[in-house]
Amino acid sequence: MVHGKDIRLHRILKNGKMLCIPLDHGISSGPIEGIKNINGLIEQTQDSGLTCFLINKGIIKALHFPPKIGIIAHMSAATSLGPDPNNKILMGSVREAIRLGADGVSLHINIGSKEEPNMLYKLGLVADECNEWNIPLIAMMYPRGENIKNPHERSVVAHAARIGAEAGADIVKTVYTGDIDSFKEVVKSCPVPIVIAGGPKTNSDAEILEMCSDAMKAGAIGVTFGRNVFQHKRPNEIIKALHSIIFEKDSNDQQSKKSRRKSKR
Structure with a gap:
């Protein structure tokens, strides 16, 4: 029997894998380069191999057309102008996401922040709502805050990821x-699928493609890359390259080598 969550997961994944552009930066950072014309960006990139977009609820309402691919409604935020950018507050509900036509919801949790307890409390509540309404929950679990010395340390990343799974994220x-080796341990210790964040803007295509390839080899099911896609000079080309790595196993090494050659020109 197929349940509602299965149907919605099918809309945001392809063969169990994800290639997503998170476009929620408008609240945290403002209308930065690449997302000033967010409707144009979505229309331009939706046929390039993405499985879904991740956007804030107001952007879903402001879309000029129904996208051809999945939509994840992001439900937490903070601004770079506020007193604590790491304190992500709840800005929506699961019911609202469903009314808007979203296929999934997401929350951002900063593990190690002084506001971690409040964010975890909200994560638990939203996870319960998602279970009630059969809608997938994507938990952005970042080691980020006053108690984090190295946000990329294996045990810290594994702990953050495990918290998301334990709290009910899909x-x-x-x-x-x-x-690859350290991230394999993160994946093994997390009982739900993992996708990776792109982080700050990289210096070359080769760098971002290599990170994608290595994460997939370690067991990730995909990537959610923001600035490295929407601020790229040719977003469609980098999406197609990422798609080859994620969905076409035999082309991984060939694609990485090809991209490295291009980046050196």
């Missing part, structure tokens, strides 16, 4: 540790 998004 998919955990977290940072990449920096090497």
